[in-house]
Amino acid sequence: MRRRKPLLIVTAEELIEARRHRFEHLHDPLYAWEAFYLASKYPQWIPMPEWITTYLEGVAERLIAVSRKEPAGRELQQALAEALGVNGVGRASVFARRADLRQRQEYAVDVIAVMRKKNISPTRAIGCVAEVHGTDARTVERAWQKVKKTGWLPLGGYESGVPLPSPKVRD
Numbered sequence: 001m002r003r004r005k006p007l008l009i010v011t012a013e014e015l016i017e018a019r020r021h022r023f024e025h026l027h028d029p030l031y032a033w034e035a036f037y038l039a040s041k042y043p044q045w046i047p048m049p050e051w052i053t054t055y056l057e058g059v060a061e062r063l064i065a066v067s068r069k070e071p072a073g074r075e076l077q078q079a080l081a082e083a084l085g086v087n088g089v090g091r092a093s094v095f096a097r098r099a100d101l102r103q104r105q106e107y108a109v110d111v112i113a114v115m116r117k118k119n120i121s122p123t124r125a126i127g128c129v130a131e132v133h134g135t136d137a138r139t140v141e142r143a144w145q146k147v148k149k150t151g152w153l154p155l156g157g158y159e160s161g162v163p164l165p166s167p168k169v170r171d
Contacts, residue, residue: 012038012039012042012045012046013046015035015038016035016038016039016046016049016052019031019032019034019035019038020035020049020051023035023051023055026097027085028094028097028098029055029084029085029086029094030086030094030098032051032052032055032056035049035052036048036052036056039052059083059084059085062082062083062084063080063083065083066079066080066083103143104142104143104146104147105143105147106166107129107133107139107140107143107144107147108143108144108146108147108148109166110129110132110133110166110168110169111125111126111129111140111144112125113169114128114129114169117169122144126140126141126144128169129169132168132169133166133168
């Protein structure tokens, strides 16, 4: 009989602390917003961390400054993005970086699923995943190595659990 791994229980404080670490090291303000959401959801149990308050005060100051300038159109979009700290463009935006992360993680989860399902080596599983996704094996290999090295971020953010394989390799 196969033994199951014990369920990992993580507190909201630990989730918030993980977001603080990522916010500070990756300069991704979406982690601050995720932490704010968690802390504000349960104020009776979780005091709002000072680092979140400091970030939000900075955003408020920048938004007020934008409102005083009264920009319009594209200039307004850029000013709001800068105020929120999400002002990268194209591949440099926090949203593009998140999409890249989700893609890497999908490849890595699929590699694990194929390894288990077919009982094959990571190298062979990487080749299978690359073929299924219509990409080259080097891309999947890089994603696999990066995720192994840096760990998992739940694909849907803080609210999702264990990442699932993509529908392309589930059945």
